[in-house]
Amino acid sequence: MKRKKWLQKTAVLCTAMVLSATSIPSATFAADSYADIEKSALAKIASEFAASYATSLEQSQDLVSGIKGDITVNIEDSGRSLLGFVAPFDVSWLNNASVTINSSFKDNKEGGSMALLVNDSQVCTLDFYFDPDTEDMYMKVPELSDKYMKVNLKETEDDETLEASTEGLSDSVKLLNNMTEAMPEASVVESLLNKYGTILIDNVKSTDGTSDTLTAGDVSQDCTVYEGTLDSEAAIRTLTAVLETSKSDKEIEAILEKWSAVLPDSQDLNAQFQEAVDSGLNALKEDSSDEASQDGYFSSKTWVGEDGEIIGRSLTMHDASGDTPVFTWQMPKSDSSYGYLLEIYAEDEVYALSGNGTIENDILNGSYQFSMNDEPAANIEVKDYDTAEAKKGNINGSYSISFVADESDDSSDVSPLTNFSLDADIASTAESGSVKLGIVSAGATLGSVSFVSGKGDGVDIPDLASLKDVCDVSNDDDMTDYVSSMDFTKLMDNLTAAGVPDEVITYILSGGSSDTDTEIDDESIN
Numbered sequence: 106m107k108r109k110k111w112l113q114k115t116a117v118l119c120t121a122m123v124l125s126a127t128s129i130p131s132a133t134f135a136a137d138s139y140a141d142i143e144k145s146a147l148a149k150i151a152s153e154f155a156a157s158y159a160t161s162l163e164q165s166q167d168l169v170s171g172i173k174g175d176i177t178v179n180i181e182d183s184g185r186s187l188l189g190f191v192a193p194f195d196v197s198w199l200n201n202a203s204v205t206i207n208s209s210f211k212d213n214k215e216g217g218s219m220a221l222l223v224n225d226s227q228v229c230t231l232d233f234y235f236d237p238d239t240e241d242m243y244m245k246v247p248e249l250s251d252k253y254m255k256v257n258l259k260e261t262e263d264d265e266t267l268e269a270s271t272e273g274l275s276d277s278v279k280l281l282n283n284m285t286e287a288m289p290e291a292s293v294v295e296s297l298l299n300k301y302g303t304i305l306i307d308n309v310k311s312t313d314g315t316s317d318t319l320t321a322g323d324v325s326q327d328c329t330v331y332e333g334t335l336d337s338e339a340a341i342r343t344l345t346a347v348l349e350t351s352k353s354d355k356e357i358e359a360i361l362e363k364w365s366a367v368l369p370d371s372q373d374l375n376a377q378f379q380e381a382v383d384s385g386l387n388a389l390k391e392d393s394s395d396e397a398s399q400d401g402y403f404s405s406k407t408w409v410g411e412d413g414e415i416i417g418r419s420l421t422m423h424d425a426s427g428d429t430p431v432f433t434w435q436m437p438k439s440d441s442s443y444g445y446l447l448e449i450y451a452e453d454e455v456y457a458l459s460g461n462g463t464i465e466n467d468i469l470n471g472s473y474q475f476s477m478n479d480e481p482a483a484n485i486e487v488k489d490y491d492t493a494e495a496k497k498g499n500i501n502g503s504y505s506i507s508f509v510a511d512e513s514d515d516s517s518d519v520s521p522l523t524n525f526s527l528d529a530d531i532a533s534t535a536e537s538g539s540v541k542l543g544i545v546s547a548g549a550t551l552g553s554v555s556f557v558s559g560k561g562d563g564v565d566i567p568d569l570a571s572l573k574d575v576c577d578v579s580n581d582d583d584m585t586d587y588v589s590s591m592d593f594t595k596l597m598d599n600l601t602a603a604g605v606p607d608e609v610i611t612y613i614l615s616g617g618s619s620d621t622d623t624e625i626d627d628e629s630i631n
Contacts, residue, residue, distance in 0.1 A: 443463070507527075
């Protein structure tokens, strides 16, 4: 088991670097060896990532003051007909339902308002405020009661998972409130990427390039292939250098000090980091004394076209038991046409995306197939994908995903998903984004789900300590008081105005009971 331990650790490092590099397939480099290629790629990645990071950090200040999001479900005629077979009540009246969320992060707190709409008519709202210092959440549904419900998330923690989630929420709110103070400058991010990427590259045994032809899909391209290898000794030396450098890295120390200042409950993050580094160094010393790990090595290949453009990469682990692929990416080109192959190996599973496409005036169109263990699972059509905007971090394009029927003799394996396809339209800019997912059957759209986000007006966050009419959910008397204050009249009027039939309202308020004799107590809605 120890024999592959260092290989697995090295694969994590190298896979992260290679995945980052494949995100810029248009990069062009002039080089004579594997090391030259990777250092040029690393410098470009670090520079472009730092620039994108700086822009995002600047824009985040406006967004945290006011963020708006909408989730909308639309149901078409075909969808209502299908839904009518399974719904416990008539759905012919239902056209759409949506949730609109406005939130703000300020004064070291989070505040927000959610609105539920049915058929474009507002039914109810939820006002909420969260104090990460006390971990108190305040919630009010104005259409139901003028009182707030208060929940202390710390008191609800009954297992480690929930406790970690609560701590994560508190830390996220604090960081979002102090984004400028907590996050490092772009120049620091670029410096760190170059520093630790270079350590890895410098320890790789580099080779000169050899001529090759790379083929993916229906396209082949003449190129030069470069290979770098990392044996067990070099891998341990690399990881040791990374940890020892980070242990005394003043830039990392400054970042951790910033986070500790913003997250006082986290104690001394730098001390925790130093402890983790020491633990990692001790583990590497144990690995270096393990002679059984000396028979393996890690290899990375990079294919470069005649114009100096990277068109392929692969990562492979080698040991006495054989070769273990980790990752393959290939994108040879011929004029505006290109082939494509992406394979990711996870233990005994192989996930692949392959196909062909064209890029003209920075717009990509193509046909691809996703498979698992060489078995086709889905076909994907891509239309009008803007590669120029993608380099800026903005995704724009349309996708149609259809599922492939199992061609085995056992008809019981045929998935019901093969009768449907999924259409996705994605649009994004620096300040907003939207995703629309539509379900299609026999050429007809059954319904869609849309997600839209962007800058909003924000919400005012009151002094939470001065809130009146607060009912603590952990206090029985408080909750009795809250229940007695509930009035369903406004809620029912809003449901009726939205076109919801009386029988559906009764069904909802009765907790899903379909008994026609079920009645709502008059006192509970007045």
